[in-house]
Amino acid sequence: MKNILKYTFAVLAVGFVSCEPEFDTPVTEQGFYTSGSADLSKYVSVGNSLTAGYADGALYKMGQEHSFPNIMAQQFAFAGGGDFSQPLMNDNLGGLLMGGTQIAENRFVLAVDANGNPGPVRLEGAPTTDITNKLTGPFNNVGVPGAKSFHLVAPGYGNLAGVANGAANPYYVRFASSDNATVLEDATSQSYTFFSLWIGNNDILSYATSGGVGVDQTGNFDPTTYGGNDITDPNVFASVYSQQVEALTANGAKGVLVNIPEVTSLPYFTTVPTQSIPLDAATAGALNAQFGAYNTQVLPGLVQMGVISPEEAALRMVNFSEGVNFPIMTDDDLTDLTDILQGAPFSLPAELAALLGQLRQVNNDDLVVLTASSVLGSTPDPNNPQGVVGVSIPLADQYVLAKSEQDRVTAASVAYNATIEALANSKGLAFVDARAALSRLANGGLPYDGGVLTSAFVTGGAFSLDGVHPSPRGYAYTANLIIDAINNTYDATIPIVNVGDYPTVMATNN
């Protein structure tokens, strides 16, 4: 009798452990979510830093885990998706080494300074990712930070020997299948069933983030002659982009194309105000006295001589007042007056002529970039307290994206987007309007369960501390947009993620 009881009890005990409650329709059951007419079993993602999961001014492990393709792949797993591999960095610092020498900086963190003010600083520490340590692929995620459209089809872009002269990309060197491989081939050589392509952002972004110091190469069809900060010709973009879409769809795979957002809505361009120089009445008056003759005699004189137009003269007037003022800046789109001002009738000393040569004040049509915040109001020469950037020293052109420069960026991106949308339509691919999405973030924001996601720097939640790349929460929002487009196009029911479950900026003091 006792034995029977003992036995019964033991069997019951074992049995109940496995007696789990079951839902009527479990989300983990095959068929609860569907991929519609798409096959998600092997997904490859092709693109630039956005696809790689770059954030906070670096590529680091945690950021890569929050890349939009990785977030999507985890949701794809509910609807038949398979494993998703990424060329993960070695650490969470994010800096890059080449043969032991650091060639890319660590990530930003939000540090609180001695006065209690939080701001982005580079995280300290010795990075451990050396690009000479090649990873063995292939990887599902072939996003390469810094890549422009034509780089994806450029042989040698992953050749270590080309890093020093800029022909190769250190991030791609880490995982390129061979020295002559292209990013596109490393994607298409896999037996994928689904792809995403988001490329073209850097074709305008580096021009914009460098304050328009590059060249708008529209009309130049040879990208091998382009500088790093140039705008890619829209025909070059259209040509390489359609080549990429052709290659990616050649095996019959379905996919999604994402267009190029208006980069000037990024916090990198919207955080630093155009008026940033506080002056009292006395200082403003003294400055105006110095510029008085320039405004009233030199500029009208130049117009009379036919050297500059009346419009340019108006743009070049310098005026300060009590309160917060527009800083002075150098604008390389202005007529260079350095030589003329040294000659008759002005006969200005060389130093002053050089200062006034391409000088104007920032105005409300300009965008001052994020990195200007550490320069504006500073005194670069500690022995000259009068040498204040924005007041007596012009802000360099690289810190200001002028209206004319913004127009070039917009024109190029509009042209790229026309190509992207047309190809999505003609190929029957899902299409994501990232431009409209960023516009929503920048104009009112997107409500989520923990507040409103906006493009405001640090506090808005959508962007990381470099002001250009999304935060994990921003990437999660991106992933949801793309999932929505896939669901619509392919009649799928892939679940979205809750963006509130994803972090924003990381507060840490070194």
Place this chain on the structure above:
Amino acid sequence: MKKVLVLAAFVLASAVTYAGGYRVSLQGNKSLAMGHTGVAVVNNSEAVFFNPAALVYSENKFSVAVGVHGVFSNIAYQNTETGANARSDSPMGTPFYAYASYQATDWLAFGLGVYTPYGSTVEYEDDWSGSHLVNNIDLAAIYVQPTVSVKVNDKLSFGGGPIYVTGSVNFNRNLNRTLTDLDGNRSNVTIDASGVNSWGWVASTMFNVTDNLHIGATYRSEIILEAEEGTAEFENIPNSPLTPFENTGITASMPLPAEMTVGMSYSFCEKWMFAFDFNRTFWSVYESLDIDFENPAIPDSKNARNYKNSSVYRFGMQYEATKMFTLRAGYYFDETPVRPGYFAPETPRNDSNNFTAGLTVNLGERLQIDASFLYSHFKEVNASYDYYFENGQAVPFKGTYKTNAFVPGLGLTYKL
């Protein structure tokens, strides 16, 4: 017998909730087999808990009953919007009881009981989608209750005594949905308090309407466990003045609510008995779980619960099949004390239907083996907890829950 000893070794482990809130109604194998009825059952070796007033009517001079239950409770969670899903991985809970009673005179009896009416052990996988509410919790309370029972006459008796409680709690959750250290490890806090002691009391009455019909009532007082020397241990906190979390002391209080039980039992056809109990648990005392951190830089943790008083309806049958075997079966309906919008995953309890069965094996005149089994069935429920806040904004935690519990139990009764 060995099995009993093995199980007894688990007694130091804590109890697991399977009833409304964190009430664990497993205070006797005989009674549980009858739907955990017993307030109006005379000659009940578990009467120290169910109705001390009944002790004085016992047929035995001396009686000891000990037992233990193995609680296998499971929680499944899913959110169909995101696909998030989780299953609890709670260890087996082992609530136990030990009762002794002694008939001093015809009108006076004494008793002593040790039992575990409140407790909860729930473990989710760390960092699951509700980890900002709970990763794991282990709550235990042991009641020690000396009892006296006085007979007024053959129809009416009274009983009662003080209750000494010693309790402990260990609770871990992530600080919020997203905070991590530099390597992505989630920031979390463990609240620990043990040796938290308090006092309460129990009072009861028994009325024998006829030899076969009995009515009983028991009231067990509310006991508030005040943890004043608890600790909060923070883990994976970023090095920033913006996240000023560091280990500190805590104070917190946890109510063990009062419970009123009334019921009747009726014996018929010699070998049959029917019993009905009605419990009212005064859960409304559990308004909020507040944790007060000693370090003033750390904001206190307020977790609204807003429980409501709840009722349990219990039905049991007993059949003395042979001299050796007594068979029992029962059913009870357990109302949840949790209001809509307050459904927190640390005690995800909706209304439950509970089915019980068991038997006693008489090994001679003095020794009995009592076995019981309980299956708790909870309907699948869509629920949310709406009182978690981030930056002042309520962030509901929603989903579908499906829970169940299987509770085998084994006990011994020795009578003189």
